[in-house]
Amino acid sequence: MKQADLLIAEIGSTTTVVSAFHQLNTDPVLLGQGQFRTTVSEGDVNIGLAGAIRDLEEQLGEALRYDRLMASSSAAGGLRMTVHGLVYDMTVRAAREAALGAGANLKFVTAGRLRRSDLAKIREIGPNIILLAGGVDYGERETALYNAELIRSLNLAVPVIYAGNVENQEEIRLIFEGSPNRLYVVDNVYPRIDELNIEPTRKVIQAVFEEHITHAGGMEHIRDLVDGHIIPTPGAVMEASILLKEELGNLVCADIGGATTDIHSCTADSDEFAGILLEPEPEHKRTVEGDLGMYVNRMTVLDLVTDRELDSRLGLDRAEAVRRSEALPPIPDTAQDLALVSLLAETALVTALRRHAGVLKEYFGPSGRKLAALGKDLTPVKHFIGTGGALTRLPDGEAIIRRALARESRLELLPRPDINIWIDRDYIMASLGVMSLQYPEAARKLARKSLSIPEGTP
Structure with missing residues (x-):
């Protein structure tokens, strides 16, 4: 029988994923992950939780014993x-x-x-x-x-x-x-x-x-299995981002999912623009773009891609791009589909970042033309973290981010193109946010492993 110190469930609107962690007080490791459909609509989320744990045991090849179960949830409407x-x-x-x-x-x-x-x-x-x-x-x-x-x-x-x-x-x-x-x-x-x-x-x-x-409907029995913290999944990603900000310095975390694109920024204003900011901004800021998703809203994202990009990047005209996008499966597996989804992910990321970031405004005062800053200043950001299905599962996640940051942004307070980019390879940012509430040191160590951040960085 396999032993785990902690299970963390991410209960999504459609899928429940359970991750098993061990050796939290020494050298923490991710033992494995299992998944099952979320069963809130069936009246009891525990059916899906139990199914995800069974799937995890099948992945491990043996029965699993664990000490605690914590969770994040965006089910039941979040x-x-x-x-x-x-x-x-x-x-x-x-x-x-x-x-x-x-x-x-x-x-x-x-x-x-x-x-x-x-x-x-x-x-x-x-x-x-x-x-x-x-x-x-x-x-x-x-x-x-x-x-x-x-x-x-x-x-x-x-x-x-x-x-x-x-x-x-x-x-x-x-x-x-x-x-x-x-x-x-x-x-x-x-x-x-x-x-x-x-x-x-x-x-x-x-x-x-x-x-x-x-x-909440379908969640009434969740405490029968979950004995630790339960927090909103986007809030869990923010907790992980805050933890890493303490470790690395100013950062942005982008979470591109099937229905939304979330941007989390953890950074103070730069010395360069602090003096001309018109309004205060929170150090820890989240924006969620409900029209930018890789599956549910893929046609909306496609509308943001120019005909020139479709032709130069994919060799497609608009009609063919629409046809292929409408036929996209939830998990693309052909080279053509992967290339299309990569372009959609890049477009969603560029759009979400521009909505999240502040801008420079030119105006005329008594002494002539002046410059003012409005919104969140992302120019001091040194680290960019990619999570969510698109950036962690597509083969070119880092390249997607690099291309997005390289887009021209003369008056936008966006991160510089030459910053450090890290991909959440184990797809555990939300789990680490939940873990950090009780096991912050283990969460830090696991984050470095998932993001492949060398010791001594920054």
Whole structure:
């Protein structure tokens, strides 16, 4: 019988993957991986979990005994959240950044006082968590209190996180007293003008998700098998990125999947542009592009590829490219299909990076033309990590990233083309993010192995 210290399950919307790890306190190793279809729709996610463990045992050739099981999940709709703040470019944006960084699937965002149509939308969405913000500390109070009263009136048994004006905290507690909402009060996400404070809220969102995930349809029995942490899968990738940032320095992690492309950046602003940034940006930022996927949204990505690229790279005209893209299997295996998917992955990555990164803006002031920076500054990034099915399973994952970074970007604050590129060969970034919550040193060592990072780097 094979012994493992820890199993970590990544419970996706369609597939559940289980990875086995051993020797966590000495020289940690990945023993193997198994997979099975996710069975949330069948009423019990444990069916898929058990199937993935059986598949793992078949890969290992013997029965498996393990001490603990932890998990990340994007099943059952992932972490559905709504966010409600005061001013869109201030408290709303800060709350939104905290939610995305935690791995949320943002379904609805509002600024100012909630309207009846907003309340109907919240009820229709049925969020897992509602995040309420508004007002700098000791600033405007009334909007957050007004919104809290309306959210309370919905009578939804949904956790509410309040991350607004500290002066409202006691009154917020009184509003939700006796309600079906479990209330969590955390530090203001926007305590002062031009200051973001999203990390406390990000951590609380993940903790609330873990506490309440067992109420989602099909997930009610997950604690029968999983005895450790359960966090949103995108949030797990962010945790792994933060861990590696401490190890390597400024980095970007790109996760290109079948339905979305996520970009995680962990970097401070550069000295070159910090003085001309118009708005603050979080050190740890995630964006998710729901229209950029290698399978579900491949036709949308194809629309972004130019006719010239199709001809020069693949020798195809538009009609033939459309035909081949429509016929693409979930896992391409021919040289023609691999070349097409590589071009789609490169296009998705370029597009997602440009949406994530900031830009330089030229304007005219009293003393002539000036330059300002708006958005996230990625120019200090020294390391680029590729994960997700496309970048880890295509044979030219590193080349895809190199080509994407080499595209012209005169006014965009993108990473330099000559940075270090690492591929998550074992496809375990999400698992390592979960592991890092309890076994950070083992997660660091396993990350270096999966990414093939030599000792002493940087």
